[in-house]
Amino acid sequence: MQNSAKEKMIVEPASMVKVCAEAEVVVVGGGPGGIGAAVAAARSGAKTILVERYGHLGGMATGGLVILIPHMSDGSRHQQIGGICQEWLDRLNTLGGAVGPKPEDLGSSDKALVAHWRRYFSAVVDGTVRLSVYVDPELLKCALNDLVTEAGVKLYLHSWGCRAIVENGCAKGVIFESKSGRQAILGQVLIDATGDGDLFASAGVEFDGTLDRSLRSSQLALVFRLGNVDFDKFADFKVREPEKSSALLQELSQLAGFRMSPHPTPRNDVMWVNDWLIGYDVLNVEDLTQVELTARTAMLRVLPFLQKNVPGFENGFVLDTASQIGTRGSRRLMGEYIITGQDLRTGPTHPDTIAIFPSITHNTSPEHPHVHVPYRAILPRKIEGFLAAGRSFSSDPVANNTFNLIPHCVALGQAAGTAAALAVKNHVQPRQVNIVALQDCLRAQGVPLP
Numbered sequence: 001m002q003n004s005a006k007e008k009m010i011v012e013p014a015s016m017v018k019v020c021a022e023a024e025v026v027v028v029g030g031g032p033g034g035i036g037a038a039v040a041a042a043r044s045g046a047k048t049i050l051v052e053r054y055g056h057l058g059g060m061a062t063g064g065l066v067i068l069i070p071h072m073s074d075g076s077r078h079q080q081i082g083g084i085c086q087e088w089l090d091r092l093n094t095l096g097g098a099v100g101p102k103p104e105d106l107g108s109s110d111k112a113l114v115a116h117w118r119r120y121f122s123a124v125v126d127g128t129v130r131l132s133v134y135v136d137p138e139l140l141k142c143a144l145n146d147l148v149t150e151a152g153v154k155l156y157l158h159s160w161g162c163r164a165i166v167e168n169g170c171a172k173g174v175i176f177e178s179k180s181g182r183q184a185i186l187g188q189v190l191i192d193a194t195g196d197g198d199l200f201a202s203a204g205v206e207f208d209g210t211l212d213r214s215l216r217s218s219q220l221a222l223v224f225r226l227g228n229v230d231f232d233k234f235a236d237f238k239v240r241e242p243e244k245s246s247a248l249l250q251e252l253s254q255l256a257g258f259r260m261s262p263h264p265t266p267r268n269d270v271m272w273v274n275d276w277l278i279g280y281d282v283l284n285v286e287d288l289t290q291v292e293l294t295a296r297t298a299m300l301r302v303l304p305f306l307q308k309n310v311p312g313f314e315n316g317f318v319l320d321t322a323s324q325i326g327t328r329g330s331r332r333l334m335g336e337y338i339i340t341g342q343d344l345r346t347g348p349t350h351p352d353t354i355a356i357f358p359s360i361t362h363n364t365s366p367e368h369p370h371v372h373v374p375y376r377a378i379l380p381r382k383i384e385g386f387l388a389a390g391r392s393f394s395s396d397p398v399a400n401n402t403f404n405l406i407p408h409c410v411a412l413g414q415a416a417g418t419a420a421a422l423a424v425k426n427h428v429q430p431r432q433v434n435i436v437a438l439q440d441c442l443r444a445q446g447v448p449l450p
């Protein structure tokens with residue numbers, strides 16, 4: 001045991017770790033980024049394993065109860081994000097688990113359509129209809145299980161990736177903990193889709209963990225759903241009495257102690273309540289614990305207020321709270337290219353574009369309605385055999401805050417998985433993947449590219 005003035009440390013004894021499986025591509029983290037990566041890698045012919053710490057897939061989109069899949073189109077008739085994320089929606093539509101504009105409605109400025117979809121936050125931007133969809137998290141969990149297993153991915157659920165195995169500057173797999181103990185999975189390409197960059201941090205890969213406290217990506221959440229509500233009644237009230245409704249929602253946030261706002265779901269009798277807790281560190285377990293306590297206490301405080309004052313909530317009850325704390329931003333890879341807030345305004349194009357993101361906010365400029373994402377933004381410097389997928393993509397706080405959305409993370413994952421499979425097939429490192437071949441494969445999978 002070592003003591004210092006500040007910290008008491010112990011030495012953990014070295015131990016032998018059993019290799020329980022070997023694959024060509026190992027993806028850690030089963031959220032939007034990880035699902036995109038694992039499905040794309042397996043479909044591209046690589047033997048693929050996906051490791052997820054919880055008992056279900058979907059990350060924030062299911063366990064975090066973040067059930068809005070927004071901004072897949074730019075307000076024109078064209079969709080910029082498709083591919084595997086579109087498959088999520090197709091599967092959910094079949095199950096009755098999604099509500100959003102139809103493909104033929106995209107880009108419409110028809111008054112009735114716009115008035116209808118304006119009730120659904122983010123489905124109307126600048127007067128035209130966009131592809132933004134609300135989903136049922138429980139049906140999504142089922143749809144994602146099917147998507148992943150049908151692609152031939154081997155799943156390890158209830159398995160927490162602890163550290164990347166790195167030899168001579170090259171990733172060789174992952175060590176994970178589960179009820180079976182501490183075990184290892186070996187692979188030729190390791191994809192960190194933990195959202196928090198847990199593996200690249202353990203591998204000594206360069207990252208930036210600084211957060212801009214003024215941005216939503218620094219704010220944590222514990223989302224909850226209310227049942228036995230009437231969304232139509234609430235939405236009508238907002239249209240009929242906008243000032244009163246916004247004053248009430250402000251009061252709701254004051255009572256909570258942090259910003260809180262209700263949103264629709266595919267069911268009229270269920271709404272989800274999003275929240276934004278400021279000042280906590282997403283990588284500090286004591287802060288995470290405090291957010292769980294603070295947010296649940298606030299939820300009980302605001303429920304009677306909603307029932308008493310806000311039309312549509314009279315008979316509402318707490319249906320559930322997110323099993324997974326809401327973390328919007330965390331470690332960001334410092335990769336071969338760093339997407340910046342400046343890029344959103346100037347719109348550079350790249351020879352290695354792997355995804356196109358439609359402009360969303362004031363951060364992007366009208367002259368550059370799309371942001372091109374280069375392959376280099378998921379490729380770390382120095383280390384081989386390694387890619388990042390999802391919200392930890394190489395970016396500054398402004399670019400990350402703008403684009404760490406669910407469809408965008410699926411798209412980044414799809415590119416990472418496809419690149420990993422190509423690297424394996426051609427016996428090269430991800431860094432040496434032929435970019436034109438990668439882009440051709442992505443196009444063939446329905447990914448819109450320039």
Ligand SMILES: Cc1cc2nc3c(=O)[nH]c(=O)nc-3n(C[C@H](O)[C@H](O)[C@H](O)COP(=O)(O)OP(=O)(O)OC[C@H]3O[C@@H](n4cnc5c(N)ncnc54)[C@H](O)[C@@H]3O)c2cc1C
Nearest residue numbers: 029031032033053059060161195221326327390391405406
């Ligand atoms: C409250 C809130 C509201 C949001 N609102 C929206 C919105 O309306 N629309 C939108 O598109 N986006 C929204 N976002 C952002 C979006 O949800 C995330 O950026 C997106 O889910 C990121 O996907 P990801 O796969 O990178 O990470 P995550 O969704 O975080 O998934 C990471 C996965 O990895 C697993 N994991 C983590 N660490 C490990 C480990 N060490 N070992 C094994 N598994 C691990 C996790 O359990 C999880 O399944 C919101 C986020 C929050 C928190």
